[in-house]
Amino acid sequence: MLSPKSTEIVRATLPAVGGAIGEITPLFYDKMFAERPDLLRDLFNRGNQANGSQRQALAGAIAAFATALVEHPDVRPDAMLSRIAHKHAALGVTAEQYELVRRHLFAAIAEVLGEAVTPEVAAAWDEVYWLMANALIALEARLYEGAGVPAGEVxxxxxxxxxxxxxxxxxxxxxxxxxxxxxxxxxxxxxxxxxxxxxxxxxxxxxxxxxxxxxxxxxxxxxxxxxxxxxxxxxxxxxxxxxxxxxxxxLPFGDVVLADGDRPVVLVSAGIGCTPMVGMLAHLAATGSTRRVIAVHADRSEADHAFREDVRRLVEKLPDAEAHVWYERPEGEWPAERTGYADLSAIDVPADAVVYLCGPLPFMRAARAQLLAAGVAAADLHYEVFGPDLWLGADA
Missing domain, CATH: 2.40.30.10 (Translation factors)
Incomplete structure (x- = not known):
């Protein structure tokens, strides 16, 4: 929990920091990679650095965490922290790297905001940083312990x-x-x-x-x-x-995993987002699950649809499962109502279902809206993002 004094300072300066975060994060990365070029070469995704998505994700995480601290001081954003911790553990991130990040991040904040960063403002945002960093360090330590390996040795x-x-x-x-x-x-x-x-x-x-x-x-x-x-x-x-x-x-990591139990399962994917879904289907089939299972997939065409036959075979093995597929450009005869973008409003989705989403962000946003309208609880909607998570703030 953020101290009362720091809460007021962060609340007052959040608009300025949030408004400048687009300048702060590129400068931060430039400074850190100037000192440690090996991090860009061997740890960070150079493609995501080039297209700016990693910088957007960092900015979103900082803004979301700070906002949560001042608006909901008694509730830690554990869903967001868990997601980041799993990503970090899968990369072998260690506790020592957080001080390096803090040093260059605060140097970038000071350079962009100038005299507005008084000692009191710096101390308040330092408190924000270490609340987030220490929470992640603790989560990552537990993940390494659970995997049975020393920190970072994954x-x-x-x-x-x-x-x-x-x-x-x-x-x-x-x-x-x-x-x-x-x-x-x-x-x-x-x-x-x-x-x-x-x-x-x-x-x-x-x-x-x-x-x-x-x-x-x-x-x-x-x-x-x-x-x-x-x-x-x-x-x-x-x-x-x-x-x-x-x-x-x-070793395997990731916090978006198939929940145990007997509630209905809905798997919603587009494009290569089908990969975790086919893994979930394979598990359900291998364990003889009797759960209600609905698999929904959208793709450009039959030729682009990976695991098409695997999904058909796995759904046939499950006693209470069905698959629904949409293609933007069908290559042969294909129902008109299943041509174009996926329409989940056309499917009878149980309101008590646990739902997993994976695919491009616009697809997941549209699917999530339709599922909420169908009565699925926001807490039961889980999503996986390939690459930096630019959807911070959504319920997951």
């Missing part, structure tokens, strides 16, 4: 034992540890980090959802990312990594 040398082509631009990789150790299978909905060495020597890391449960292996799926900047790691995996190759893969 990467395991693995060998690719299988590779499958799902679509023209989606490939699935199965990996096993080189030393034969037993890895935790992960929970349905979780992801792993994959570190590869690129031609320029950078060891870049990306996170991919687990898309199934093979024996004694981890299975994740990767979509090729075109554009400028193109996906460095995804394209490297597609072009240069085949059966027999070695990769460093993290």
């Amino acid at each position: 990467f395991v040398p693995c060998r690719v034992v299988a590779r499958h082509r799902e679509t023209a631009d989606v490939a699935t990789f199965e990996v096993r540890p080189l030393d034969g150790r037993e890895l935790p299978a992960g929970r349905p909905g979780q992801y792993v980090s994959v570190r590869v060495e690129l031609p320029d020597g950078a060891r870049q890391i990306r996170q991919y959802s687990l898309s199934g449960w093979p024996d004694d292996a981890l299975r994740f799926s990767v979509k090729r990312v075109p554009g400028d900047p193109a996906g460095e790691v995804s394209n490297h995996l597609h072009d240069h990594v085949d059966v027999g190759a070695e990769l460093r893969v993290s």
